[in-house]
Amino acid sequence: MNKRNFQWRAQLNWLWLALGVAVLAGCSSSDSRYDIKDDVAPSTPISVDHIEGAQPKYEPYSLGGNKNYTLRGKSYTVVKDAEGFKESGQASWYGKKFHGHLTSNGEVYDMYSMSAAHKTLPLPSYVKVKNLDNGKETIVRVNDRGPFHDGRIIDLSYAAASKLDVIKTGTANVEIEVIIVEKPSSQHKLDQHPEYTIQVAASPHKDRIDELSKQLAEKLSVETFLTPVNSNYRLMLGPFKDYKQTQDVLEQVQKIGYPSAFVKKL
Known part of the structure; x- marks a missing residue:
């Protein structure tokens, strides 16, 4: 990367940081x-x-x-x-x-x-x-x-x-x-699908992402699954109905080396 491109990228990164x-x-x-x-x-x-x-x-x-x-x-x-x-x-x-x-x-x-x-x-x-x-x-x-x-x-x-x-x-x-307003019991019955999942990583190598999936399932005591998207496989945790539990798991995932993991709402 030449000096001009480096300076431009540095300025762009600073702009996004300031905006955030x-x-x-x-x-x-x-x-x-x-x-x-x-x-x-x-x-x-x-x-x-x-x-x-x-x-x-x-x-x-x-x-x-x-x-x-x-x-x-x-x-x-x-x-x-x-x-x-x-x-x-x-x-x-x-x-x-x-x-x-x-x-x-x-x-x-x-x-x-x-x-x-x-x-x-x-x-x-x-x-x-x-x-x-x-x-x-x-x-x-x-x-x-x-x-x-x-x-x-x-x-x-x-x-x-x-x-x-x-x-x-x-x-x-x-x-x-x-x-505090509890979730209505009628809504519990209507909700057939959980509300949150956590995306940890994506890779085109199914064997590697599958091995990581097994490791995280054992380490965090949570359900994991893979979602194929085009030529990649996304490693997902969950699903979770409770937002607090989702955030707790997300913090654990980020601490063990996956800072880009994020919550997805279904």
Whole structure:
């Protein structure tokens, strides 16, 4: 590779790295990908009186935004089992600057939805938020990461912040509590296929990938299978119905030498 190509590849790699960090930073970022520099309320806000709190329902966790991460030199570990999770601290809010941009789990942020951002709760999660300063409370759906400021535990959407009277004050003392919704029994009966698999590797050499499949099955105590695609064979683990188990197995696979392994949702 000549010097010019090496420099071009280095610049391209740096661009992708910077883009990844910007997306992860979510509502805390101030880079130029947003239309305005500083976050503000909508210039002609619509009434949010008719907007009800988020309605908790069972949802499988998103494939995006649920991995442990490091931002600004600090590491964050995503909660795998949020049952009984409670936290007290300050709430802030985000609005027009981020409206229409992607959240950390790949959805589009709508400042008029009852949503929020949290640093470590699994995405999505439903959370009851109580404003300790005035006693008001509501329910939000967490689908983003943030806020990355000391003392702040949750970033509310404009609508949610309006419901709790946080817009004027900017921040408020709150208590949050995760609401767990179990998978409906009727849905258990309808789901004939598991939801997650893990792709470990792919190779055109069936004998080698088959041997690796046997080794991982024994080492990790999981089911394995091969999926032929064109001239390659993909080594898959699973299937798994439980997202937490899937993430646990994925971490084990990555630690023993397969960092590019990833989860596939069926």
